[in-house]
Amino acid sequence: AQKITQTQPGMFVQEKEAVTLDCTYDTSDPSYGLFWYKQPSSGEMIFLIYQGSYDQQNATEGRYSLNFQKARKSANLVISASQLGDSAMYFCAMREGRDRGAQKLVFGQGTRLTINP
Amino acid sequence: DTAVSQTPKYLVTQMGNDKSIKCEQNLGHDTMYWYKQDSKKFLKIMFSYNNKELIINETVPNRFSPKSPDKAHLNLHINSLELGDSAVYFCASSRSGTGKNIQYFGAGTRLSVL
Secondary structure (H helix, E strand, C coil): CCCEECCCCEEEEECCCCEEECCEECCCCCCEEEEEEEECCCCCCEEEEEEECCCCCCCEECCEEEEEECCCCEEEEEECCCCHHHCEEEEEEEEECCCCCCCCCEECCCEEEEEEC | CCCEEEECCEEEECCCCCEEEEEEECCCCCEEEEEEECCCCCEEEEEEEECCEEEEECCCCCCEEEEEEECCEEEEEECCCCHHHCEEEEEEEECCCCCCCCCEECCCEEEEEC
């Protein structure tokens, strides 16, 4: 079964609009971490935001926020006031279990976001 | 200052050759990883080392051999390259015990096997 599902292969948004990228996850472990990464056309993977399963508040980092709905097992990324430079692939990922050394991230399929001027 | 650096950025080689990819991090992290990104952009863990000890070996062919000479370096050697090895290989590092264990990635090495 897919552990991380991103149902939007591609999204097109007008500049300055807000955009929500969907991510649902599947785990039976009560302790886990959720991550979003950005991959621009240049290819590097850039960490954006982290949400822990026990965090009471939704994570925010500048224009990025994570809409964490634990009961629904969703961790959507919200980008406010989108910019042309936000055009990229976006990956949702999960670490299962508590932080105990080397732990793999399991990634979703990614969403390609295109910001139109 | 590049936090996680990989060399080379591009690698083009013939089937059957042996090649290495090097990775270094200057973040003071204790854990390093290799991930493979296929042509459909899907990322999957290959290996992970914590304090130079192999922790994760994710059913990768034994033609792939990671080596960690110290906590700041993790190299990947690939023997007898096959067409299916063509992919982008990412190195990453993290600091364990922080509660978050955020992984920071290098820029990737694009391997093309002809």
